[in-house]
Amino acid sequence: MTAGIELLTTTQMYQADRLAIEGGVPGIILMEAAGRGVAETIQDYWETGSCLVICGPGNNGGDGYVIARHLQEEGWRVILLSTCDPEKLSGDAAIMRSRWEGPTQSIAADPLKIDLVVDAVFGAGFSGTLAPDIVSLFATVKAAKIPVVAVDVPSGVNGNTGAIDPGSLNAAMTVTFYRAKPGHYLYPARASCGQLEVIDIGIKDEYLETISPDIFTNTPEIWKSNLHILQPSDHKYSRGHLVVVGGGIASTGAARIASRCSLRAGAGAVTVISPPSALTTYAVALEAVMVRACSTAEEFLEWVEGKRIGTILIGPGCGLSDRTVELVIAALNSPADVILDADALTVFKDNPDSLFELIRNKKHGNCIMTPHEAEFARLFSFDGSKMDRARQAADRSNAIILLKGADTVIASPHGQVVINHNAPANLATAGSGDALAGIIAGLVSAKMSVFYAAAAAAWMHGEAGTSVGPGLIAEDIEEVIPAILSDLHDLL
Ligand SMILES: NC(=O)C1=CN([C@@H]2O[C@H](COP(=O)(O)OP(=O)(O)OC[C@H]3O[C@@H](n4cnc5c(N)ncnc54)[C@H](O)[C@@H]3O)[C@@H](O)[C@H]2O)[C@@H](O)CC1
Ligand SMILES: Nc1ncnc2c1ncn2[C@@H]1O[C@H](COP(=O)(O)OP(=O)(O)O)[C@@H](O)[C@H]1O
């Protein structure tokens, strides 16, 4: 089944339910569609057998009663277990409970020999912590290693933040409705959801115009139309001249990896700026990438302006030095778009506000910062989910924030968020972030708007990780960029 690219917070999902109900689809019909849809999805993946459906006190539990009824009609042996007094159910859930004709066991009952557990205890309405009796029931399910299908979310997951209660179940599959939530894509919840299925329950897509989502999963659909298509009139400088600021003699690899990736991703010409002492090393190691020695920040800025450099990447392997600070200041004073990574972030750890001030005062061009969690913590001290923290950082700094990890979040100062989900763990290797920074710079240089470039680069980086597979080293990433771009162009 296809999932829309929009992710809805639990509040927005309640709004969607409400709009559907106001639009003439009663809540009971939505619940019937939800429960029937989950039962059908189960049938698509599991052989008919025996199933334990665990129902909670709200509408998630109501869905559970519908699932139980449909599975029983399809020949499943269904045991229904309620975590609360079923007499206390209200509204649609109470109606669905009255339509269930099998027995309902209390939470004290031992799970019998069963093939599948349906977790319909809590969904969007969960808050706080799981009660000890539920944790103990879930522990029995875990110990029995029975596959779990979670309704909407595994109970105990916060759909907005991706936080989980430690007692919650690890689902083999999670079936949610209409649109997924950020929590389905953010760790640790993402690992608890298993395979994610998003099903249609009769809520119209047109309600999204009213809901106006600003969180999206990272797919080419979002940014592919912004990819630059080469024209016969293009030449290397029209494709963009990009500068990568390189570090000293002992750490030239980062700028080399980044600069080669940026050429692959679409920059027409790339120059590595080197301290005079490292020039020979860069010159010997790089072919298509040009190199230039620069002694001072003034000389750098003058050259950048004179050459009409459109994009500057600074940080990978640059070193924690006054030179890096001065070159960051020069870059942000230039009209170029600037990608700040690694050391370019860390050098401002004692005075992050001065960095944000420079970004805010930048007259032309945009700024992207690409911290991993440790670099992020050196500049920002926000609480909350990864998504909330990236969003607050973008707001505070006026830069686009790409907060790295297995669930990389890209946030714009306008509040728009994209969550990446295709990155395999083999990308956790030294230099992989340098490659990512290079891809972003290359796409920005090739005239992609900066937010889309960050999202597209994270996606391409993830594809590269999958394409190279086990054994990947950062140097491999540039090699597979042409094939990834070629597949992307086939989508256009
Ligand atoms: N019309 C709708 O709103 C639809 C809702 N649907 C289902 O309804 C769910 C949301 O239903 P609800 O809003 O009733 O929420 P839930 O069913 O997730 O849970 C709400 C109940 O759990 C209690 N609760 C929350 N945290 C608790 C904790 N830590 N310990 C003990 N009790 C706790 C609340 O007090 C409330 O009684 C969705 O996740 C989805 O499964 C679907 O049926 C589709 C249609
Ligand atoms: N477990 C993981 N799964 C997927 N991607 C990961 C994982 N760990 C790291 N990455 C990605 O690998 C890159 C590592 O970047 P970074 O930490 O800056 O490393 P380096 O500084 O060595 O280049 C980032 O793009 C990050 O999102």
Ligand SMILES: [K+]
């Ligand atoms: K659930």
